[in-house]
Amino acid sequence: MADLIKQASVQLRELIMDALGSLVARQELPAELIPDFNIEIPADKSHGDFAANTAMVCAKAFRMPPRKIAELICENVQLGGTVFERAEVAGPGFMNFFLGRKWFADVVENVLEEKENYGKTQTGAGKRILVEFVSANPTGPMHIGNARGGAIGDCLASVLQWAGYHAEREFYVNDAGNQIDKFGRSLSLRYMQLCSERGQQLIYDCGGDTEKLAKDIYELSGEGMEFAMPEDVYLGTDIIEHAANYYKQHLFELQNVSEEERKAALVEYALPINIEGLERDLRKYRIVYDNWFRESTLHASGETMRIVDKLRETGHTYELEGATWFKATDFGVDKDFVLVRANGVPTYVVPDIAYHYDKLVTRGFDKAINVLGADHHGYVPRLKSALTALGVDAGKLDVVLMQMVRLVRQGEVVKLSKRSGKAITLVTLLDEIPIDAARFYFNLREANSQFEFDLDLAVEKSSQNPVYYVQYAHARICSLLANLASEGISVPDSADFTLLSTPHEIELIRHLASLPKEVDLAAKYYDPAKMTKYAIDLATLFHRFYDSCPVKNAPDEELKKARILLSIAVRQTLRNVLSMLNIDAPEKM
8 A cells, every 4th residue: 555655755865865965976075974964855846846855964974064965965966867857955954845746646546446445555564553532331321421532543543554553442341339339329229219108109290101210200309209319329310210110020129138239239230231322322422442441350250359469469559557559659659558458358450450451461462542521630651550560561451541522502501510410421412413523523633632522513524614614615526426427427547637736636636645654653643633633634635626617518528537537536635534433424415
């Protein structure tokens, strides 16, 4: 898969080195070690397609003014038979190089040849990467933070695959620990409320309508109920619905059993329903995981406590007041932390350490990437310090910290509450806005940036809506081709792309050429937002081209053929980027 920008850059470096070699051989330059120099793409295209700072970095070694060195190189560089047509010296000694028409023609040919594979690279060389994202507690529905994390994690995995990595998606199911105990207590209290005299009256009044029953009980806030709900439990209506549905099937079966037995039975009933709901909701969001890894398997296999034993054996723990502590300060963390409480119960961090040990050692992934909320900032060094103590290269774990998103409607922030029964969830969001808009919008900014999601704009059919703007560019090309076909104008098999020479055509082709590089950069920096930006820029450049360069009414037949095929190359590239983001590319809008 060709990356013509990278190939041109490599060729230019060789040309400069050859010119330097020739100059040294003729003793016009001294035989000194050539310092490393940069070849980059200038932001201002009047400065050329590529620029090199060779003369600037060589000035000291050659004991010569940079501009003089640049002039010598440009006079001696052999551009014949290369993709470059000319070189010039700028300022104090920068060298600018300009690509020839043939290179731009090759870009269009390359897109048309590679079709749906255009933009893919082999940079990752098949290395195995595990991307873990969302991993919402299965104790309730997913909230808006999970919606952003889902879009970022899923698109990041796609970007990595396009860059030649073997990327897998994983959901870590927290089906053990404190949150499950809290889930059980919440269900138990709601069930006992339903078994009470007041609960029985409410059940009768609702006539079997579980949703109405849940709403009525929630709005009572414990008033008049025999079993009050403390603050440290889950208060959402979903908990009441689970308890009510269990009651419907089993009536008073659990009323007189022990608290532990009641909690266990209710969790065994409700948790699989929640996990199935998570899978269903994520599938609706177009996210399909390769693995669903359950925390409970680590406890059942004994891996959780084996990790503690490994840390003890390596001398990285100590006992204090009956608890087992990890010497995190030995690894640069600000303070030590507890692994096992005095009652023998491991803290939440232990299964997390065991889980990441499993990723990087047991399953042997080359890299593990976690997409987490920004509130995990202090958690990451703890995890890495423990992995280092276990002999694992902590550099194999990378974390993408994601800022929370604010929903805005009519200029006002939409208030959210995790604890209320009326929070906006992933499902209610997708009921309100298109899935394409959600996936595109949540990837508009870098993960670590604050982000406002404008609910009104997301459904607006205008150029102000970025996803609509990009999809419209694709549909516009499809419409162009349909109109040409209706007039008996067929798509040509080939064309002379060197005829494409206007500034709008050149800029459009240059942007097409940059996709492989942008894919690699998005993979390198774990930033799928580079792909939405690329798509928006490509749509903008196409609209400018289409409005200023007639296609059907081109000045001559050969130019018309070239412009038709250029439009098809743009359509293919838009399609590829949208497919990477798992967003539709409509043919009509």
